[in-house]
Amino acid sequence: MKQQDATPVLVGDTTFYIRPFPAFKSANIFGQLTKTITPVAGGLLSLVGGTGDEKSIFDLNLEEAAPALAGAVSGLSGTVVETLLRQLLVDYGNIAYDDPETGATPKLTMDKANDLFCGEVQDMFILAVEVIKVNYNGFFKKLAAQFGAAIAKFKDLMAASSASTETSTPPSSES
Numbered sequence: 001m002k003q004q005d006a007t008p009v010l011v012g013d014t015t016f017y018i019r020p021f022p023a024f025k026s027a028n029i030f031g032q033l034t035k036t037i038t039p040v041a042g043g044l045l046s047l048v049g050g051t052g053d054e055k056s057i058f059d060l061n062l063e064e065a066a067p068a069l070a071g072a073v074s075g076l077s078g079t080v081v082e083t084l085l086r087q088l089l090v091d092y093g094n095i096a097y098d099d100p101e102t103g104a105t106p107k108l109t110m111d112k113a114n115d116l117f118c119g120e121v122q123d124m125f126i127l128a129v130e131v132i133k134v135n136y137n138g139f140f141k142k143l144a145a146q147f148g149a150a151i152a153k154f155k156d157l158m159a160a161s162s163a164s165t166e167t168s169t170p171p172s173s174e175s
Contacts, residue, residue: 006096009130012123014116017096017105018134026135029087033132036076036084085124088131089113095131 006017021029089095095108097116106112117124
């Protein structure tokens with residue numbers, strides 16, 4: 001994908017145009033992203049499953065993933081989340097939007113993001129996911145494929161361990 005190629009996405013009532021980050025900026029953001037979402041990724045990757053297929057975190061049913069996502073995100077600080085959202089959405093000028101007032105397509109700024117997402121913060125997270133898809137989708141597909149087998153083996157080991165513990169534990173006697 002070329003750095004100047006924009007991917008249009010509709011979020012809420014606004015069409016955004018997402019361009020990929022430059023390579024080195026992408027690597028920097030990826031470091032921040034992985035540090036932030038690592039607690040979330042384990043739970044989500046186990047929901048993706050699959051051992052050899054090319055599934056992605058983005059293929060998840062969000063209703064099924066919501067409990068794992070909520071539990072993992074609960075440990076993140078607001079400052080960390082805000083910093084990551086700024087990097088993904090406004091710091092590098094990689095997003096433009098259709099402005100119905102002017103008919104232009106300006107870059108998304110902090111002030112405009114505050115205006116667009118005030119009272120609709122979930123749309124800001126949806127746009128951030130779209131930015132991640134544009135920049136890192138192939139990586140997450142490969143990650144899920146690699147860890148799908150490991151997660152399945154871990155679940156099997158845990159089930160086997162649990163089964164052997166159940167048979168060796170004497171029944172409790174009630175008084």
